[in-house]
Amino acid sequence: MSIPKPGQPVRGSTTGAPIMALFDLLGRRWAMGIIWNLAAGPATFRALQSPTGRIQGKTISPSILNARLKDLQEAKLVVRTLDGYGLTPLGRQLFTLIEPLDPWSLEWGKAL
Amino acid sequence: MSIPKPGQPVRGSTTGAPIMALFDLLGRRWAMGIIWNLAAGPATFRALQSPTGRIQGKTISPSILNARLKDLQEAKLVVRTLDGYGLTPLGRQLFTLIEPLDPWSLEWGKAL
DNA sequence: CAGCGCGCTACCGATACAGTAGCATGCTAC
């Protein structure tokens, strides 16, 4: 799958609205989970796969994990470092924006 | 596809962390786009499908739109009203949380 | 240099998604 660039988004959208490109990227499986996990600090490929991460209760397939990491790197949200993968400054900014979803999700859970 | 209940999330996750259930729900195609669109006011099925919405640059398949609306209704984020579909109070809360992504996505777009 | 752990790729079956067609219902016009 190609890169969801804000100017020329993929997967159907033709407007080019950056927010749609973002939804396109974050709408992929595990994308937000990976960002969430990396926000706690850099992690290795294996660590991201394991169920002991900050959220994941399940091992992610290596193939899909690799694909998502490539997506996120192309989006400049994640970088490879010596000790695995970590968030870029941009990625950390994004995390601060989605972080409030955590407390809200608790309320949401109660409401269901 | 079953409902992503916070207690018993679907699609692989086994932890039950509400945030993961939320990621699971929002990680589906068009889910955030629909919420975004409905935040501007109630819309009919046809209106949500059309490319003239607040973001969509492309018509969504009726089958997938229907599936997503069902998901969001089960999650109590969207309700059917007389004049189509609209956000629940919960849905509006969620929108206020994801709204900041819009200005950020502009910066992100420039950075790419 | 055999063994091991890690990072990843290749493959294949299972879902989810996209696109088109078409049906049911309600409204309008004649």
Add this chain to the structure above:
DNA sequence: GTAGCATGCTACTGTATCGGTAGCGCGCTG
């Protein structure tokens, strides 16, 4: 009152994405 017509949705058929397992290459260890 029936012939259109638009709306809301379902059915069907491909295609893309995802999930799961196997296994390869590489560096390190003994």
